[in-house]
Amino acid sequence: MRAVTFSRFGGPEVLEVANLPEPKPGAGEVRIRAAAATVNPTDVSFRTGRQLTEAQLAEMGVRPPYIPGMELAGVVDAVGEGTDWRPGDQVLAIVNPRRPGGGAQAELVVVPAASVVRVPKGKSLEAAATLPMNGLTVRLALDKLALKPGQTLGVTGAAGAVGGYAVELGVSEGLRVIAVARPQDEAVVKGFGASTFVPSGEGAMRAVFAAAPGGVDGMIDAAVLDAAVLPAIRDGGKLATVRGFAGPSERGITIEPVRVASYLQNQDALDRLRRLVDDGRLTLRVSESFPPERAADAQRKLAAGGTRGRLVIVF
Numbered sequence: 001m002r003a004v005t006f007s008r009f010g011g012p013e014v015l016e017v018a019n020l021p022e023p024k025p026g027a028g029e030v031r032i033r034a035a036a037a038t039v040n041p042t043d044v045s046f047r048t049g050r051q052l053t054e055a056q057l058a059e060m061g062v063r064p065p066y067i068p069g070m071e072l073a074g075v076v077d078a079v080g081e082g083t084d085w086r087p088g089d090q091v092l093a094i095v096n097p098r099r100p101g102g103g104a105q106a107e108l109v110v111v112p113a114a115s116v117v118r119v120p121k122g123k124s125l126e127a128a129a130t131l132p133m134n135g136l137t138v139r140l141a142l143d144k145l146a147l148k149p150g151q152t153l154g155v156t157g158a159a160g161a162v163g164g165y166a167v168e169l170g171v172s173e174g175l176r177v178i179a180v181a182r183p184q185d186e187a188v189v190k191g192f193g194a195s196t197f198v199p200s201g202e203g204a205m206r207a208v209f210a211a212a213p214g215g216v217d218g219m220i221d222a223a224v225l226d227a228a229v230l231p232a233i234r235d236g237g238k239l240a241t242v243r244g245f246a247g248p249s250e251r252g253i254t255i256e257p258v259r260v261a262s263y264l265q266n267q268d269a270l271d272r273l274r275r276l277v278d279d280g281r282l283t284l285r286v287s288e289s290f291p292p293e294r295a296a297d298a299q300r301k302l303a304a305g306g307t308r309g310r311l312v313i314v315f
């Protein structure tokens with residue numbers, strides 16, 4: 001089977017398509033013939049060696065060639081014992097690429113059955129592939145913030161993949177969402193249902209504090225501004241971070257680092273996200289599709305910033 005791979009850390013040019021042995025599903029696993037797999041910031045970090053060294057990966061049994069990608073959609077083509085999935089089912093799935101079997105950007109991907117749900121009604125497999133990783137990240141962030149209907153949620157990077165889902169999921173839970181994004185993203189972010197739009201940059205956190213007022217109850221910092229967002233949060237509020245920032249904090253604000261890896265087999269949460277798409281309350285966004293041979297171009301484009309909607313590798 002063909003897969004996007006890299007065998008040493010480096011620039012986008014280390015990415016290449018390789019022919020690898022076909023993986024077989026074990027008990028409780030399904031094998032998906034991938035139609036589409038997304039390109040996310042974590043794939044860039046994996047390829048540059050920013051997250052884990054080769055030695056750390058080897059200790060986890062993960063050896064080159066590495067296969068990037070954390071989410072995919074396609075058709076079940078083989079099942080292990082003890083799963084309810086059947087060959088031919090159209091599904092989407094989340095996967096940790098830092099495992100011996102590799103990630104999502106491969107023609108055949110074996111995952112635990114609990115990491116799989118069916119594709120939302122009427123959605124293409126390309127669009128469906130954009131749901132699980134960032135959707136579950138926001139689900140986990142909201143679970144950690146534990147806000148109640150009527151409370152305020154601040155979201156930075158609100159036009160991005162995490163930020164967009166954060167606005168829409170927050171709204172669907174009855175939160176008042178104050179969204180921070182680039183000035184040119186105002187229309188799209190308001191379209192997600194944000195009650196207040198704040199242009200990013202100088203003075204943005206003061207504007208969020210004033211709009212709350214007195215500070216938001218919780219914040220999801222998808223733009224990774226870290227300590228710079230603390231002034232927008234009320235005394236004793238909560239901050240969900242997505243790139244490991246854990247403090248120092250101030251004024252009794254609790255910082256909750258989020259790692260989606262802990263929700264890889266939260267099938268119930270993933271299925272609830274799928275139903276929100278069915279109901280038109282979560283928006284799937286594809287920016288552009290690339291063949292696997294152009295995975296390097298996709299990563300270059302993502303790293304350059306400014307992409308709205310996800311870049312997708314189509315097999």
Ligand SMILES: NC(=O)c1ccc[n+]([C@@H]2O[C@H](COP(=O)([O-])OP(=O)(O)OC[C@H]3O[C@@H](n4cnc5c(N)ncnc54)[C@H](OP(=O)(O)O)[C@@H]3O)[C@@H](O)[C@H]2O)c1
Nearest residue numbers: 041137157159160161162200223242258259260305306307
């Ligand atoms: N911990 C986890 O489990 C987990 C899971 C998923 C994602 N993440 C992380 O979450 C972050 C967001 O991911 P994503 O996929 O949503 O990325 P994305 O789609 O590129 O969105 C990020 C958004 O933030 C904006 N932004 C970035 N820096 C900014 C700044 N200094 N000021 C204002 N806006 C800024 C970007 O605008 P421009 O494009 O114009 O720069 C973009 O709209 C990434 O760091 C990713 O690694 C973590």
